[in-house]
Amino acid sequence: MKPRHVLLAATALLVAVVLTGPVLAGDAALRTVAPPWSPPGPDLPLGADALGRDVLARVLTGGRELALTAGLSALTATTVGAALGVWAGWSRSRAAPVLTAAADLLLVLPLLLVALVAAVALPGPWAVVVGTVLGGSPLTLRVVADATRNARYTGYVEAAVGRGEPTATVLLREVLPAHAGLLGADLGVRTVLAVQLAAALAVLGYGPAPPAADWAVMLRENLPGMALNPAAVLAPAAALTLLTVVVAVAAQRLGQGRR
């Protein structure tokens, strides 16, 4: 199999689990059906978790909210970073270098502290959004500003400016589409950051409230019972691996201009 086919198959599996998992599992993810950390058996292919709930059902249910949160965070971070970056790269205003410097400053702050404070102050998913924007947008801004600065002197942009197109049209129809691959890769990298933040916050006790199923929270809940039912930990770990690796590898290929 070619690498491209492996990537496509993994993506399909991931999308299928995230989209149809909650429907397939129904409310089985919340019912106690066996003694805590029962090992896998005929009825429970992956055994039971800390409260005797079906691990397979919880793995099927636990990805949707995480994927939604990560996607929303990444979309916000890339949009904010790209908008500010286009402005910083295009504008000749003196505020542009100030903005770039301020964005660089954000990168020195301990990101996890920012996320922790956000997690205490805001309900679960919003802390991930805030953390991803503060930790990711400055990097997007820098990359997009560089790309915009370079695009300024290309023939197609100079032609559009010469035709008298309004600046907004030039930026939206000429500059940004030329960097679509860059933005797509950026979106992927921010998604990975968001998943990592969500997982870290879940381990530290700021994840989605119980009894909701969530891959990262499952790791925290079932680690003490790893000797009894390793699948209760390894299954969500495998799901998180699939999610982050698929997104990261796809982002890298987009960034290199390969599909």
Place this chain on the structure above:
Amino acid sequence: MGALLRAVALVLVASVAVFAATALLPADAVAVRSGGRVDGEQLAQLRAAAGLDRPIVARYLDWLGGLLTGDPGSSLVSGRPVAELVGQRAPVSVVLVVGALVLAVPLAAALARTRGPAVGVLVVAGAALPPVVVGVGLAALLSGAWQLVPPVSLLPAGRPPWSRPELLVLPVLTLALPTAAYAGGQLRGTVADVVARPFVRDAVLRGMPPTAVALRYVGPLVAGPALRVLAVSAGSLVAGTTVVETLFGMSGLGELLVAAVRARDVPVVQVVALLAAVVVVAGLLFADLVATRNERDR
């Protein structure tokens, strides 16, 4: 000199940001500690006693003055001096971070030097994995399947971390592997460029041993970018200690930070967070200094 000034300015800005962030925490330590059992008037009295009723700028200046004179204040929860708490917890985190760096640097160098698309995918995947997943996977392998090391490192209080080296295996590996993947991935392009240069090819054709080529010709050219990547990695290692220490039950600075945020123990949060920022800034400063020296030498 300019680099040093910029580093000091960065630390100052970080101190303002850390202070502002902790001031934003909803419900201060007084409210968390009393657990809603006291009325508003008593709360106000307790706040005044703890100095929490004064304007934020005055509190910041007091705090900064205290830091500069070596007195970062006392914990709002236990009343013990912050310096003592940090001093007690620091060895664990320092051993974890230094151990992870010692392991990650040669591994990253090996990954950066190895060509081939498989290694390219490996470094991207390795850097993308959340540290928790790496930690859980390693625990399942090393202590679950192979029974080599204990799964949770309950270090006896007051014992230095190096007294039980087998407890350090899982946390250090958990920190080191993603860092090596990230750093190796970041440097692959740079290393490939340098290796393709004529003087490196000539040295190889002359029959110079690969290690000598790496140390003499490739190393110095890669040093600048490598140190920069290392500084960023050190920052993420420091952040990673919070997760790893919580996961494996080690009482270091990261775990202290998490506990202090939960208890709204603001003086402790501020000092630990500022320490993390200082590590990053110091790393970047060092990378800058080496890069400027390298340029001057050439």
